[in-house]
Amino acid sequence: MEKFEKLNGIVVPLDRPNVDTDAIIPKQFLKSVKRSGFGPNLFDEWRYLDHGEPGQDNSDRPLNPKFILNHNRYHEAQILLARDNFGCGSSREHAPWALVDYGIKVIIAPSFADIFFNNCFKNGLLPIVMERTVLDGLFQQTADTDGYRLLVDLEAQTVTPSNGEPIGFEVDTFRKHCLLNGLDDISLTLEHVDDIRAYEQRRQQEAPWLF
Amino acid sequence: MSAKTLYDKIWDSHIVRCGEDGTALIYIDRHLVHEVTSPQAFEGLRLAGRTLWRQGANLAVPDHNVPTTHRDQGISDPVSRTQVETLDQNCDEFGIQEFSMLDPRQGIVHIVGPEQGATLPGMTVVCGDSHTSTHGAFGALAFGIGTSEVEHVLATQCLIQRKSKNMRIRVESELPCGVTAKDIALAIIGHIGTAGGNRHVIEFAGSAITGLSMEGRMTLCNMTIEAGARAGMVAVDQKTIDYVQGRPFSPTDDQWDQAVLAWTDLHSDDDAVFDVELVLDATDIVPQVTWGTSPEMVVPISGKVPDPNDEPDAVKQSAMKKALAYMDLESGTAIVDIKPDKVFIGSCTNGRVEDLREAAAVVGDGQVAGNIKLAMVVPGSGLVKQQAEQEGLDRIFLDAGFEWRDPGCSMCLAMNADRLEPGERCASTSNRNFEGRQGQGGRTHLVSPAMAAAAAIAGHFVDIREVQRSLPQRHGVHRPRYPLEG
Numbered sequence: 154m155e156k157f158e159k160l161n162g163i164v165v166p167l168d169r170p171n172v173d174t175d176a177i178i179p180k181q182f183l184k185s186v187k188r189s190g191f192g193p194n195l196f197d198e199w200r201y202l203d204h205g206e207p208g209q210d211n212s213d214r215p216l217n218p219k220f221i222l223n224h225n226r227y228h229e230a231q232i233l234l235a236r237d238n239f240g241c242g243s244s245r246e247h248a249p250w251a252l253v254d255y256g257i258k259v260i261i262a263p264s265f266a267d268i269f270f271n272n273c274f275k276n277g278l279l280p281i282v283m284e285r286t287v288l289d290g291l292f293q294q295t296a297d298t299d300g301y302r303l304l305v306d307l308e309a310q311t312v313t314p315s316n317g318e319p320i321g322f323e324v325d326t327f328r329k330h331c332l333l334n335g336l337d338d339i340s341l342t343l344e345h346v347d348d349i350r351a352y353e354q355r356r357q358q359e360a361p362w363l364f
Numbered sequence: 365m366s367a368k369t370l371y372d373k374i375w376d377s378h379i380v381r382c383g384e385d386g387t388a389l390i391y392i393d394r395h396l397v398h399e400v401t402s403p404q405a406f407e408g409l410r411l412a413g414r415t416l417w418r419q420g421a422n423l424a425v426p427d428h429n430v431p432t433t434h435r436d437q438g439i440s441d442p443v444s445r446t447q448v449e450t451l452d453q454n455c456d457e458f459g460i461q462e463f464s465m466l467d468p469r470q471g472i473v474h475i476v477g478p479e480q481g482a483t484l485p486g487m488t489v490v491c492g493d494s495h496t497s498t499h500g501a502f503g504a505l506a507f508g509i510g511t512s513e514v515e516h517v518l519a520t521q522c523l524i525q526r527k528s529k530n531m532r533i534r535v536e537s538e539l540p541c542g543v544t545a546k547d548i549a550l551a552i553i554g555h556i557g558t559a560g561g562n563r564h565v566i567e568f569a570g571s572a573i574t575g576l577s578m579e580g581r582m583t584l585c586n587m588t589i590e591a592g593a594r595a596g597m598v599a600v601d602q603k604t605i606d607y608v609q610g611r612p613f614s615p616t617d618d619q620w621d622q623a624v625l626a627w628t629d630l631h632s633d634d635d636a637v638f639d640v641e642l643v644l645d646a647t648d649i650v651p652q653v654t655w656g657t658s659p660e661m662v663v664p665i666s667g668k669v670p671d672p673n674d675e676p677d678a679v680k681q682s683a684m685k686k687a688l689a690y691m692d693l694e695s696g697t698a699i700v701d702i703k704p705d706k707v708f709i710g711s712c713t714n715g716r717v718e719d720l721r722e723a724a725a726v727v728g729d730g731q732v733a734g735n736i737k738l739a740m741v742v743p744g745s746g747l748v749k750q751q752a753e754q755e756g757l758d759r760i761f762l763d764a765g766f767e768w769r770d771p772g773c774s775m776c777l778a779m780n781a782d783r784l785e786p787g788e789r790c791a792s793t794s795n796r797n798f799e800g801r802q803g804q805g806g807r808t809h810l811v812s813p814a815m816a817a818a819a820a821i822a823g824h825f826v827d828i829r830e831v832q833r834s835l836p837q838r839h840g841v842h843r844p845r846y847p848l849e850g
């Protein structure tokens with residue numbers, strides 16, 4: 154997994170609650186057996202005016218000029234501001250894959266759906282939970298300022314606007330450690346092979362019907 | 365020892381090791397696999413040169429991409445076909461038991477697991493699918509995971525997790541006639557919102573819950589994910605044990621007795637403390653219909669499409685406006701005046717035989733209304749289909765003008781050929797009414813099987829309580845009378 158340390162990026166505001174993973178990456182793209190290439194179809198049904206299918210050339214599809222990601226000023230965005238319950242619905246990891254493939258590295262929202270939240274960390278994508286009132290301020294500033302940027306510092310656990318004070322955020326220590334060092338969960342777990350075997354032996358005595 | 369919740373008990377018995385910061389390595393007893401979220405995980409194993417930790421803990425079945433007609437002719441969409449074939453090959457290569465597309469036991473993964481006894485009380489059950497919460501109905505800890513975690517389970521039989529908080533929702537009293545587990549689920553989501561359960565595991569309790577059949581409990585736990593919770597669960601009782609007994613994967617003989625003894629402890633202790641507790645009165649619950657594009661956008665059948673101007677929260681208000689525009693609905697429209705174009709009965713929420721019985725009982729010898737372009741029944745598994753056919757339910761549906769299909773996810777998410785066309789409106793027994801969920805531009809109203817069947821016959825939503833008052837106890841005998849026949 155790629156490391157995440159610091160990021161100074163353009164911010165794009167997606168001002169609606171309950172953005173679900175079906176919206177982030179519609180089902181027809183889930184038929185792929187690969188992990189990459191989902192970026193052009195991120196938010197497909199909102200982003201394009203026609204119906205997208207896997208394997209299509211997306212470069213000449215009609216863009217929906219109203220959709221925020223299509224506004225020129227947000228083209229290079231790497232930080233997504235979102236509303237409550239971002240990433241709800243299906244567990245598809247294709248959603249973080251599509252966001253990462255598109256170039257998003259940080260999502261800031263008042264709350265996230267649990268499975269999506271977990272999936273982000275496995276893909277070097279940092280989800281930050283921020284209080285609604287503080288976030289409202291960031292939404293406002295993004296709207297008011299062309300090319301609005303934030304500096305996200307994972308080590309220090311801060312988000313800093315270019316003209317403002319750092320805002321602190323919470324992050325699970327274990328996940329922070331993995332992100333900062335780009336660690337792969339499976340190798341970490343396999344360091345505990347003996348513990349797993351011991352558990353299995355004990356459990357097989359207690360509950361043999363499970364084996 | 366301090367009092368524990370059901371969730372605490374299962375969590376504690378599955379800790380392999382626990383870090384100082386509360387991050388735990390949790391052992392997984394059962395891993396269910398389907399074709400959409402697994403290919404990249406198997407590929408990951410191959411690339412890293414890893415093997416499967418424990419073959420027998422896995423069970424695979426293709427469900428999302430399978431066609432529901434002419435299955436013997438294969439899958440015509442080449443991309444879907446590749447995905448299903450990839451699952452077959454991966455299962456072959458890694459030695460995982462699979463019920464492949466033409467196996468009579470094939471079906472939706474969350475219907476197949478319990479049906480086979482692959483889901484047992486006290487287990488940890490995971491699957492790369494959010495509706496894994498379904499299996500919590502058995503007093504199991506069951507939750508959906510992403511593909512990286514699928515790979516993690518395949519390679520280690522464990523997951524790295526932090527414990528969620530405990531929430532209990534008690535639904536007391538007896539459910540009124542015509543009100544089902546689906547309505548309880550929707551009413552709860554309407555009440556606490558789709559983020560209401562975030563970071564919690566919800567235990568459902570109370571007399572209305574213990575009164576539910578196992579099928580009903582599965583429907584309820586299935587929809588827990590729509591309330592944002594990590595998992596839903598119901599304590600084990602005699603109904604759970606009776607359901608599990610004699611199924612292909614269930615224990616037998618001495619191990620059965622030993623298991624049953626252990627399972628009697630699978631309930632929250634009397635003095636267990638929950639972080640959040642909520643009590644609802646079942647007699648207040650009315651059959652529910654969603655009007656918008658999130659399961660929390662739900663009203664009683666007796667209600668009207670709400671007015672966003674009555675919503676004080678600006679973010680919610682704007683979401684409501686977007687939903688009304690997408691659904692092409694006007695505030696103030698009576699729900700009973702809404703006319704679906706299609707009716708879908710099926711999915712892991714309501715595709716079990718009991719659901720089909722309830723729907724068939726409402727259909728009786730009625731006919732699908734002329735304005736309904738397609739009414740389809742998609743059994744949740746091959747075995748559900750067989751059982752329904754033995755009971756003659758297929759005849760009731762077919763005679764009424766419904767299509768009777770082969771099992772799979774079908775129009776719950778429209779990954780196969782079954783979908784809504786842009787602008788079409790559907791009465792659906794599935795679990796998600798998101799934009800485009802049943803086909804781009806499609807409009808979904810979530811309801812119970814009985815409500816979906818009643819809408820198919822009447823041509824518009826109807827209050828099932830009024831229909832059922834005129835119904836005989838068993839299905840297929842008399843023609844029900846509809847208040848406003850279409």
Ligand code: SF4
Pocket residue numbers: 427428472473474493495711712713772773776777794795
């Ligand atoms: S029936 Fe629908 S919700 Fe259930 S597993 Fe299939 S697609 Fe998912």
